[in-house]
Amino acid sequence: MLGEGILKGLAETARNFVGSFVSAERLTTVQYPEQRIAPIEATRDFPFLVYDGGNWAAGLRCVACQICEKECPPKCIYIEKSKDKKPDALGKPQFYPARFDIDISVCMSCQICVEVCPFEAIKMDTEFELSTTDRFGGLLYDRKQLARSNEHYHKIHPTEAAEVDARLAKARAAAKAPVPAKTAAPAANAAGNLTAGPTVEPAGGGD
Amino acid sequence: MNVTYKVGAFESNKNKPEGWNRPPVITPDGEGELLEVAMGPHHPSTHGVFRMDVALDGERVIRLKPVFGYLHRNHEKIAEGISYLGSMPFTDRLDYLCPLTNNWAYALAVEKLTGQEVPERAEYLRVIVGELTRVQNHASSIGFLIQEMGASGTPLMYAFREREKILDLFEELTGARMMCNYMRFGGCRVDASPAWLDATRKVVAGLPGFADEFERLLRTNEILMARTQGVGILRPELAVNAGVTGPMLRASGVNYDIRKVDGYGIYNRFNFRVPLGDHWDVYDRFMVRLLEMRESIKILEQALKDIPIGPVMDPKAKIRGFRPKPGEAYGRIESPKGELGFYLISDGGPNPYRYRVRPPSLINLTVLEDMAIGHNVADVVLIFGSVDIILGEVDR
Numbered sequence: 353m354l355g356e357g358i359l360k361g362l363a364e365t366a367r368n369f370v371g372s373f374v375s376a377e378r379l380t381t382v383q384y385p386e387q388r389i390a391p392i393e394a395t396r397d398f399p400f401l402v403y404d405g406g407n408w409a410a411g412l413r414c415v416a417c418q419i420c421e422k423e424c425p426p427k428c429i430y431i432e433k434s435k436d437k438k439p440d441a442l443g444k445p446q447f448y449p450a451r452f453d454i455d456i457s458v459c460m461s462c463q464i465c466v467e468v469c470p471f472e473a474i475k476m477d478t479e480f481e482l483s484t485t486d487r488f489g490g491l492l493y494d495r496k497q498l499a500r501s502n503e504h505y506h507k508i509h510p511t512e513a514a515e516v517d518a519r520l521a522k523a524r525a526a527a528k529a530p531v532p533a534k535t536a537a538p539a540a541n542a543a544g545n546l547t548a549g550p551t552v553e554p555a556g557g558g559d
Numbered sequence: 560m561n562v563t564y565k566v567g568a569f570e571s572n573k574n575k576p577e578g579w580n581r582p583p584v585i586t587p588d589g590e591g592e593l594l595e596v597a598m599g600p601h602h603p604s605t606h607g608v609f610r611m612d613v614a615l616d617g618e619r620v621i622r623l624k625p626v627f628g629y630l631h632r633n634h635e636k637i638a639e640g641i642s643y644l645g646s647m648p649f650t651d652r653l654d655y656l657c658p659l660t661n662n663w664a665y666a667l668a669v670e671k672l673t674g675q676e677v678p679e680r681a682e683y684l685r686v687i688v689g690e691l692t693r694v695q696n697h698a699s700s701i702g703f704l705i706q707e708m709g710a711s712g713t714p715l716m717y718a719f720r721e722r723e724k725i726l727d728l729f730e731e732l733t734g735a736r737m738m739c740n741y742m743r744f745g746g747c748r749v750d751a752s753p754a755w756l757d758a759t760r761k762v763v764a765g766l767p768g769f770a771d772e773f774e775r776l777l778r779t780n781e782i783l784m785a786r787t788q789g790v791g792i793l794r795p796e797l798a799v800n801a802g803v804t805g806p807m808l809r810a811s812g813v814n815y816d817i818r819k820v821d822g823y824g825i826y827n828r829f830n831f832r833v834p835l836g837d838h839w840d841v842y843d844r845f846m847v848r849l850l851e852m853r854e855s856i857k858i859l860e861q862a863l864k865d866i867p868i869g870p871v872m873d874p875k876a877k878i879r880g881f882r883p884k885p886g887e888a889y890g891r892i893e894s895p896k897g898e899l900g901f902y903l904i905s906d907g908g909p910n911p912y913r914y915r916v917r918p919p920s921l922i923n924l925t926v927l928e929d930m931a932i933g934h935n936v937a938d939v940v941l942i943f944g945s946v947d948i949i950l951g952e953v954d955r
Contacts, residue, residue: 357779364776365713380720392727394749396734423879425645462648462740467748468879476734 393509396463396476398456400500408499413473415440416449420465420474428458429465444527452495456482472516475500478508593621596936600629606703607950611927611939618935623928627921630954638914643669644879646914648740650901653916654952655737656699657692659729660894662742667823668890668901669744672883675876680869681746682825686862687759688729688741689892690855694766695722696895697806697848697855698773700947704845705777707944708786714777721769724762731755745876756863763859770852778849787842791930791942794839801926805897805919806851807946810836810843817893824892828865829858841945848947882909896920896947916955920948 372378382389403411416433432451440446465474477500484490506513599610608629614622634653638646650665651658663685670677677685699722702715726736732755733739733748741748751759777783793803798811808815816833818826834850836843883905891900897919904913923946931939 354781357781357784361776361780364772368717380723392730394731394734423642423645425641425648460648461735461738463734464644464648464740468644 391478391508393511395478396461397478397480398459398461398476398482399454399465399474399498400477400504401452401495401498402473402475402502402505403499404502406501408496408501410438412448412495412499413440413471414449414452414495415446415471415473416452417447417470419468419470423464423468425462425464426458426460428455429453430455449495452498453492454498455492457491472520475505475509598936598939600626606944606948609948609950609953611943613931613936613939615936618937620931620934620936620939623931623939625924625927627924628954630950632955634955635914635916639911642879642909643744643881643883643911646911647742648738651738651740652951653918653955654894654896654899654920654949656949657696657895658737658739659688659692659733659741660892660899662739663689663824664890664892664894664899665901666742666744666890667892668888668903669883671888671890672886672903672905673744673881675745676873677824678746678870678873679825679867680750681871683862683866684747684751684871685742685824686826686829687751687859687866688732688739690859690862691725691728691759691762693855693895694852694859695725696947697852698722698769700895701773701777701845701848704841704941704944704947705783707940708783714773717769717773717776721766724765728755728759728762731758743872743876743878745878746870746872748872750871756866759859760863763856763863766856766859767853770849770856773852774849778846783845784842786938786941787840787845787945788838789840790934790938791841791945792839793926793930797926797929801929802922803897803926805893805895805923805947806844806847807897807923809833810847811839812836817891817898821891821893823890826858829861831855831858841941844945844947880909882907891917894919896949896952897923916952918952918955920946920950920952921954924948924953 368378402413403409404413405411416431418431418433421427421429421431430451430453431449434448434450437445437447461476463476466476482491502513502517505516594615596613596615597610598613600608610626610629612622612624612626613620632652634649638649647662647665650661653661669675698718699715702718705714706712729739730736732751733741793807793811795811795813798808799813803811804815804817812835814833814835817823818831819833831854834847834854836847885905885907887902887904889900889902891898893899898917899919900917902913902915902917903911906912927943927946930942934942
């Protein structure tokens with residue numbers, strides 16, 4: 353019969369129309385600013401710099417090795433290495449980024465900086481409401497704006513952060529292990545740095 | 560900005576060598592004038608920025624000239640300047656509806672170049688995400704096709720409802736809905752958790768119901784049949800000569816599926832069939848996509864049943880800072896749109912000496928004029944929709 357196919361299709365539409373009233377899981381839309389869907393843990397957005405402890409400038413894990421700057425496909429990372437060194441979490445003197453800028457208007461959220469970072473210093477955030485009225489400076493984030501605490505990292509990616517912490521703890525244990533064989537004093541020193549960390553504000557911080 | 564031409568004025572190929580153009584299928588009768596219409600680059604049917612210069616005799620199409628290049632982003636040249644790893648996220652942006660198959664083709668090419676092995680579990684994960692990509696691509700491509708016929712909304716929204724579930728799975732696994740950047744040379748970036756596999760099983764269990772619903776909604780619809788049957792016929796000889804691949808070629812009755820003929824990855828382990836078209840028209844392309852969705856669901860069920868435990872990355876694999884030996888490699892896969900290939904030449908450096916994409920969308924689009932000549936303007940939109948292109952891949 354001519355028109356049978358159309359009627360069949362309309363029956364399907366009617367079923368969907370009625371179905372959305374009786375079954376809550378058929379309602380696929382949410383009213384965005386008021387209602388939000390549950391965040392997915394693996395979601396990535398833009399990078400941030402992880403710091404340990406309470407002071408962002410002292411606790412940054414980044415040692416300005418510039419691997420991410422080199423590997424970044426759209427080249428949106430800009431790093432200036434410090435002239436001096438300061439002790440890192442293992443107590444080893446390391447460079448730190450005197451300047452670490454990410455132009456997030458260029459960043460394409462590909463996560464390659466996270467993957468290539470040997471120091472677990474850069475991770476992906478999940479914050480997406482970043483609109484600004486400033487076209488030029490507003491989307492160029494410096495290291496102060498990029499710094500987030502390790503607790504923040506634990507909050508947004510709990511599983512991944514736990515793995516990272518375990519890896520870092522293992523590395524610290526491995527770094528500490530051979531030390532007591534020689535002398536006990538540097539080990540204590542390293543442990544002290546690990547927990548408290550230096551509180552000196554590096555030059556050019558927060559610009 | 561429509562321009563009228565006298566008959567014959569449009570013949571720009573007078574000075575071309577003999578045999579350059581085939582004889583005209585239809586000649587304008589009588590004293591009429593040809594009307595040149597520029598469809599696009601902002602035409603709602605063009606899926607993006609693409610222009611068709613159509614010469615019309617009344618309603619009939621006499622000539623059709625596709626104009627590419629509005630979305631050119633210099634992908635190949637950029638890839639020659641950055642490391643092998645750096646090109647991986649850019650491949651997501653070729654065919655942005657199916658980023659994971661693009662990743663796969665590129666990873667395959669680099670693995671061929673470096674002789675890298677891929678662990679078993681990673682191969683299964685690749686098949687799972689690849690087939691999920693195929694399902695969502697075919698569903699939305701059918702939705703777009705029907706939308707171009709004028710049914711604006713219903714089928715496309717049904718397709719997108721299902722696509723949403725699959726994109727949620729992608730986000731849970733890879734961190735992004737569309738720009739996944741998931742595969743690496745020698746495996747996949749992250750492992751799938753058991754919870755993810757369970758969620759995928761649940762979604763896959765719902766997919767046959769979706770395919771049934773889609774079929775009930777559309778397959779026997781008289782309007783769809785009247786609009787698509789006998790329209791846009793692509794003869795198998797022309798399809799093969801033009802290098803058309805994918806559902807377009809199979810709808811023309813040519814049994815050519817790279818999953819079968821190449822058996823890349825682990826596709827020879829799965830039991831699935833290749834649907835072929837009988838009448839070579841738009842309706843066949845629609846049906847072939849519908850049936851391929853069902854075959855993909857079959858592959859997904861098998862892969863989700865057999866997926867082994869193990870690493871997803873070869874522990875010896877280097878993802879950055881490697882220098883392949885001088886040589887060349889061509890990795891190709893059956894992407895949802897056809898044969899997607901990456902051709903790489905290495906000169907021993909950290910970045911490819913030559914990087915070339917063989918995009919299925921661009922090559923399938925070259926036969927557009929042959930399919931459209933003699934049809935009405937309204938059918939041109941339909942024929943164009945049945946090619947299933949993504950401009951990001953056409954222009955690169």
